[in-house]
Amino acid sequence: MPYHELLNLPRMGMSVNQLQIIRSRHTHPFSALTEFVDNSYDAKAKKVDVSVTKYKTGKSRLEILDDGNGMDLDEARHLTQFGGCRKPAYQIGCYGIGVKAGGLFLGMETLVLTKKNQTQTAVLFSATNFHLDTILVPYYCTELDGVTPVGIIDEDLDHFEEKRKLIDDWSPLGNEETIQDLFAKIKGANGTLVIVGPLRESKPGHPTLMTPRGIADLVRPRRDVFEDPIHQRSFRDHLQRLFLTSRPQMSILGKRIVKVRVGEKWAEKKIERISYHSFRDQSLESVRKWEADRIQTQMSIRNVFVRLLDATNEEKRQLLREKESLGQKLSNINGILKGWKQRFKKDGVNVTVGLEVDNPMDDGVHIYGNGRLIQWGYKELPFYRKEHTTRA
Ligand SMILES: Nc1ncnc2c1ncn2[C@@H]1O[C@H](COP(=O)(O)OP(=O)(O)O)[C@@H](O)[C@H]1O
Ligand SMILES: [Mg+2]
Known part of the structure; x- marks a missing residue:
């Protein structure tokens, strides 16, 4: 895609440098990878599968597939922003930076594919090849056919085709897969597939994570594992002790994780x-913004009614269409507000x-x-x- 076209696409309000600093909060590939497992857990997934796929160039990518709640367009758009988590305090994530920090640590690009409410949304976080100082975050949402565009606010449909092309041509798509093939990996009506790739290499041919030959596990290469604490010797060891609950059922490369009953031997x-309250305060800020938007929309609707009073037939048709689209916008805003209010009960x-x-x-x-x-x-x-x- 020509450079000048990229300049119009949405980007994260943060420079690559700043993101690199945030990325450095991870010092271990397992903690970066766990960000995605945590998100699946928070999304109430029953199953999470972590796998590594090699593609054409010989490089590899990580995939984290879950059958959790997935995201609708509004939630996926929120993911493109930095910080401002909407999760209630009893969940794991709370800063709204996990996907970005974890993804950047492990690879240069992260593709999030998610399904919810009969829609599918793709979000790409891309820091490669674009010679831009900020990360590109194109996203697009369609119905499940992968074709019919879905948008709530203008931004969703702006540059729709460019964003779609950029994502559909995503570089780690090897093996003749299409985005629609990848969406098909999410079997149910809800779920999320995160793909991080190509995996970073400390030097060419040395990825920071690898699968030992013939073993369904992920390890840090060239390490004497016994130097590490038991839960960090391999990613399987890590996941075995990660959660106190039996949910979700996790697997690495298709092989189930058998959980260690951590608390059993506790003396x-x-x-x-x-x-704590801080994030509730932050969410109030957003609620206020949406409330202002709601009042604005209600005023526009009222304005349409006033104009209807002395409109010609032709104008009336136009105004009724306007009223309908404003009505739709209002109901979307109401839905979002309702969601916000439910999120911060505890x-x-x-x-x-x-x-x-x-x-x-x-x-x-x-x-x-x-x-x-x-x-x-x-x-x-x-x-x-x-x-x-x-x-x-
Ligand atoms: N696997 C997933 N399933 C459903 N929603 C997800 C998933 N991953 C991320 N999200 C959404 O994206 C948001 C941002 O995720 P993240 O950057 O990890 O921050 P945090 O977990 O702190 O909110 C989450 O709050 C959640 O709404
Ligand atoms: Mg998270």
């Missing part, structure tokens, strides 16, 4: 509820702390936030170490 356990994080003392190698303090592993502390490993000491 002591404590559950605390910590309440605020508080459940912290579970357990202490395991049987095994001197791997035991220690385990901290889970909302049922998800946050910290696994060992005597021998960095959790207990002073900050200035480094491991040999």
Whole structure:
């Protein structure tokens, strides 16, 4: 696509440099990859499958497929923005940066395909090849036929064809797949497929994550795994201990994860509820914006009624069409507002702390936030170490 056309497409209000800084909050590929699993968990997925696919060029990509709630256009558009998470506090995500930070850590491009309410939406986060200082975030939404455009606000349909072309020509699409083929991997009416690729390489031919030969797992290459704490030796080990609940059923390369019953051997356990408010305040800001939009739309509708009073027949037809589209917009805004209000009923994080003392190698303090592993502390490993000491 010519450079000048790219300039018109939506981009993230953040420079690549700034995003690189945020990306650096991940220092481990497992924590970056877990961002996507967390999102599937938050979307109430029953099944999450993580896999690696090789494509034509010999490079590979990661895929995270879930059967969770998926996203409608409004939610997917929100994903293109930075920060401002709409999740209630009892979920895992809370900053609205996971997809961007995790995706950028693992690869240069992240494609999110998602289905909900009989629509499918594709969002691309692209930091490659465009020589732009900000990340491109084209997205488009269609009905399930993949053809009929869907839009709520003007921005959704602006440059629709260009955005669609850019996404449909997405570089890691190898193996003659089309976007529609990829959407078909989401079998049910709801779900999300995230593809990150090409995987970053520390030097050519050395990806930061790889699948050991013949084993359905993901590891960091060229490492003596026993240097790592048990939950970081492989991604399978990581997922086995990630959640306290049995949901979701996870698999790597099609092979089921058998969960470790983490709390079973705890000598002591404590559950605390910590309440917080900051994100609720942020959401109020958005609610106010949508409310202003609603009032504006209501005023426009009233204005149409006034103009109808002394309009010619031709003008009337035009005004009625206008009224209908404003009515549709109003009902969309009402829907969004309702969603916002439902989202913030609870605020508080459940912290579970357990202490395991049987095994001197791997035991220690385990901290889970909302049922998800946050910290696994060992005597021998960095959790207990002073900050200035480094491991040999
Ligand atoms: N797999 C998924 N299923 C449904 N919604 C998702 C999924 N991944 C991301 N999202 C949506 O995108 C938003 C942004 O995700 P993310 O950047 O990880 O931030 P956070 O999880 O902190 O909100 C989420 O709040 C959620 O609404
Ligand atoms: Mg998240």
